[in-house]
Amino acid sequence: KNEVEQSPQNLTAQEGEFITINCSYSVGISALHWLQQHPGGGIVSLFMLSSGKKKHGRLIATINIQEKHSSLHITASHPRDSAVYICAVRSLVSGTYKYIFGTGTRLKVLA
Amino acid sequence: NAGVTQTPKFQVLKTGQSMTLQCAQDMNHNSMYWYRQDPGMGLRLIYYSASEGTTDKGEVPNGYNVSRLNKREFSLRLESAAPSQTSVYFCASSDRESSTDTQYFGPGTRLTVL
Numbered sequence: 001k002n003e004v005e006q007s008p009q010n011l012t013a014q015e016g017e018f019i020t021i022n023c024s025y026s027v028g029i030s031a032l033h034w035l036q037q038h039p040g041g042g043i044v045s046l047f048m049l050s051s052g053k054k055k056h057g058r059l060i061a062t063i064n065i066q067e068k069h070s071s072l073h074i075t076a077s078h079p080r081d082s083a084v085y086i087c088a089v090r091s092l093v094s095g096t097y098k099y100i101f102g103t104g105t106r107l108k109v110l111a
Numbered sequence: 112n113a114g115v116t117q118t119p120k121f122q123v124l125k126t127g128q129s130m131t132l133q134c135a136q137d138m139n140h141n142s143m144y145w146y147r148q149d150p151g152m153g154l155r156l157i158y159y160s161a162s163e164g165t166t167d168k169g170e171v172p173n174g175y176n177v178s179r180l181n182k183r184e185f186s187l188r189l190e191s192a193a194p195s196q197t198s199v200y201f202c203a204s205s206d207r208e209s210s211t212d213t214q215y216f217g218p219g220t221r222l223t224v225l
Contacts, residue, residue: 002153004153030211031211033213035216041218041219042201042216042217042218042219043201043216043219044216045213045214045215048211048213050211086153086154088153088154090211090212096161096167097209097212098156098169099154099156099214100153101153101154101155102153103151103152103153104153
């Protein structure tokens with residue numbers, strides 16, 4: 001079982017829909033990151049969370065440390081939001097902080 | 112400010128050939144990383160360098176070597192490429208190894224080994 005699990009793996013939505021991507025993890029973490037990867041493109045960091053909730057434009061990220069769960073929400077989705085969204089946790093492994101990555105959620109928003 | 116740059120963007124090799132992937136960052140970061148990304152799997156750490164002059168193995172180091180040439184540059188070498196090394200390779204950097212540090216990624220190198 002992967003230490004970081006994302007759901008769904010694939011998601012197709014109509015423009016304007018509210019989207020939720022979930023991330024569950026089984027290790028102790030110091031922080032959780034949401035990353036965005038556009039087709040053929042690089043990877044950019046959207047949020048870093050250690051507690052609570054963060055908002056940036058139409059994107060909202062939440063984390064529940066007790067339940068070891070985080071969600072990424074996209075309000076009023078747009079075709080330009082089509083990308084792979086990756087959850088990554090920062091965890092202390094053998095005395096060194098390491099990232100453990102989920103396999104990503106591929107989002108396609110249709111016009 | 113280019114951030115993290117990688118060369119080349121694409122490469123095709125034959126089995127047994129060697130090549131070096133180059134990575135440079137202009138953010139004065141101490142730590143640099145090489146990852147590979149394969150379909151259906153999360154990014155996996157190949158090697159990292161916590162600071163200039165140090166390198167350490169990650170999760171999947173076999174078949175690779177690295178050089179931290181200076182603070183800016185961190186290269187990844189495949190001495191004898193194998194089809195299992197077909198992947199997309201990402202370089203990343205961060206200010207320091209910490210509990211909440213953010214990594215900045217390069218655009219990736221798509222490598223195919225025939």
